[in-house]
Structures are given as C-alpha cells and as structure tokens.
Amino acid sequence: MATPTGPRVPCSEAAVARALLFGWVLVRVAGATGTTDVAVAYNLTWKSTNFKTILEWEPKPINHVYTVQISTRLGNWKNKCFYTTDTECDVTEEIMKNAKETYMARVFSYPSDAISSSGEPLFTNSPEFTPYLETNLGQPTIRSFEQVGTKLNVTVQDARTLVRVSGTFLSLRDVFGKDLNYILYYWRASSTGKKKATTNTNEFLIDVDEGENYCFNVQAVIPSRRANQKSPESPIECTSQEKVLSTEMFFIVVAVMLVVIIFIIVLSVSLYKCRKARAGRSEKESLPLNVA
Numbered sequence: 012m013a014t015p016t017g018p019r020v021p022c023s024e025a026a027v028a029r030a031l032l033f034g035w036v037l038v039r040v041a042g043a044t045g046t047t048d049v050a051v052a053y054n055l056t057w058k059s060t061n062f063k064t065i066l067e068w069e070p071k072p073i074n075h076v077y078t079v080q081i082s083t084r085l086g087n088w089k090n091k092c093f094y095t096t097d098t099e100c101d102v103t104e105e106i107m108k109n110a111k112e113t114y115m116a117r118v119f120s121y122p123s124d125a126i127s128s129s130g131e132p133l134f135t136n137s138p139e140f141t142p143y144l145e146t147n148l149g150q151p152t153i154r155s156f157e158q159v160g161t162k163l164n165v166t167v168q169d170a171r172t173l174v175r176v177s178g179t180f181l182s183l184r185d186v187f188g189k190d191l192n193y194i195l196y197y198w199r200a201s202s203t204g205k206k207k208a209t210t211n212t213n214e215f216l217i218d219v220d221e222g223e224n225y226c227f228n229v230q231a232v233i234p235s236r237r238a239n240q241k242s243p244e245s246p247i248e249c250t251s252q253e254k255v256l257s258t259e260m261f262f263i264v265v266a267v268m269l270v271v272i273i274f275i276i277v278l279s280v281s282l283y284k285c286r287k288a289r290a291g292r293s294e295k296e297s298l299p300l301n302v303a
Contacts, residue, residue, distance in 0.1 A: 148242035197227035
C-alpha cells in the first residue's frame with residue numbers, strides 16, 4: 012500500500028515549548044556565568060576595643076568590590092566604605108554616637124564595574140552588636156604609686172575612648188561610671204603569693220608590711236556583663252622600699268662616726284708632732300761641737 016504524500020506539517024506545540032525552555036536555560040546559564048566572579052561576603056565579625064570598632068568579613072575580592080551599611084534597630088541604613096576592595100570597615104564614627112544602642116550591618120557585593128552594573132546586589136547581614144555590652148576592655152595603665160610605711164597607694168589611669176559628647180571624648184569611667192571596677196593584684200617581691208583588692212574608683216590604698224618591697228598590676232572589670240568582663244592585666248610595677256634605720260640606731264651610727272673622725276684627727280696631729288720632734292733632734296745632732 013502506497014504511503015500517502017502531502018504538504019509538510021509545521022512543528023508541534025510541544026517542540027516549540029521544548030525550544031523555548033532550552034533558550035531560557037541558555038539565558039540563565041549566561042546570566043549566572045556573568046556573576047560567578049561576585050562572591051557573597053561571609054563570616055561578618057565585630058572587632059571592638061574601648062569602643063574602637065571594626066567590621067570584618069571574608070573573602071578577599073577578586074573581580075568585585077564591597078559597600079557596607081550600618082543601622083540601629085529602628086534607624087535608617089547609612090553607607091560606609093563605598094566600593095572598597097578591603098575586607099574591613101571602621102564604623103566607630105557611627106557606633107560612638109550612642110554606645111548603648113544595638114547596631115546591625117550588612118555587606119553588599121558588586122562587580123568591579125559597579126557603576127555600570129544593574130540589578131540587585133548580593134549582600135550578607137552581620138550579627139547584632141551592642142557596644143556598651145560587648146566592646147573589649149583595653150589594657151589599663153598605672154598612673155602613679157607610692158609606698159609610705161605600711162600603706163601602698165596606687166592610682167589607675169582611665170583609658171580614653173572615641174565616644175564623644177558635645178565634642179569631648181569620654182574616658183572609660185565617663186562611659187561606664189560605677190559599672191567599671193579595677194582589681195589590684197599585689198605580692199611581696201620576695202614571695203609568689205598574690206593578694207587582690209577591688210575598687211569602683213581609680214584609687215587603691217592597701218596595708219603592707221613596712222620596709223618590704225611589693226610588686227603589683229591592675230585589671231579593669233565590669234562585673235555586670237555576661238561576657239567580656241575583664242581586660243588584659245597591666246604591666247607589673249614594683250616599689251623600691253629602702254630599710255629605714257631607727258632613731259636610736261641613727262644616733263649610735265653618728266656617734267661612732269664622730270669618734271672615728273676625732274681619733275683620726277688626734278692620731279694625725281700626734282704623728283705630725285712626733286715627726287717634727289724627731290726632725291729637730293736630727294738637726295741638733297748633725298751640728299759640729301764648739302771648740303773652747
């Protein structure tokens with residue numbers, strides 16, 4: 012039986028659909044290929060000491076740049092570090108306006124030709140950060156110390172911060188008030204046993220053994236915090252307490268010294284007179300006898 016012949020039938024709707032799907036896939040692949048060089052930021056971390064605050068993240072950019080935004084919980088986003096190739100951004104200027112606020116940040120990734128690019132950039136959110144509760148306490152400094160008799164006085168120098176009120180930069184004490192304590196660790200220079208004292212001011216006045224040298228250092232602490240309570244300890248300082256002679260011993264030493272001095276003077280005068288007398292006798296013996 013002969014096969015009927017006739018005009019060709021156009022492509023079916025299913026074939027058209029398959030072609031359109033294939034074209035869409037190609038477009039998506041091409042679009043994805045164009046964005047593979049733009050990496051999304053990750054591992055966003057706040058690094059803060061005495062309110063100096065840096066936001067850090069990864070990875071190092073290759074063919075892209077970053078822009079950072081920061082905001083309080085109920086505030087507006089503010090741009091920082093525009094189109095940077097760094098992986099850190101100093102946000103101290105923003106957080107120092109209110110150290111007790113809670114802040115959020117996000118890092119946007121843009122192609123290197125960000126100005127001419129279109130579309131929504133990729134971004135990553137940071138954890139929340141409250142400077143008053145989370146900034147690390149820096150190493151404190153001992154401003155002065157003095158040991159007099161059985162009393163040791165130590166004064167701690169408050170660190171300056173970048174928190175500013177009416178144009179004036181505040182100290183740690185200004186920011187934390189009585190929340191800020193200092194611990195003094197002290198021990199006799201000839202011993203390893205440590206004692207400690209705590210104050211919510213900047214002054215220590217403690218009892219010590221008279222005539223003994225003491226070594227000590229200090230540490231800042233905020234007991235009300237759940238984390239980051241303590242600072243690193245300050246460098247160690249030591250007193251140089253000389254033994255003090257009693258009044259009686261002082262007079263005895265002075266008297267002995269006077270006796271020794273007088274003895275030396277008397278001995279010197281006696282020796283001088285003896286030499287002079289001996290020299291006189293020698294001269295007389297050397298004179299010739301007078302003949303009558």
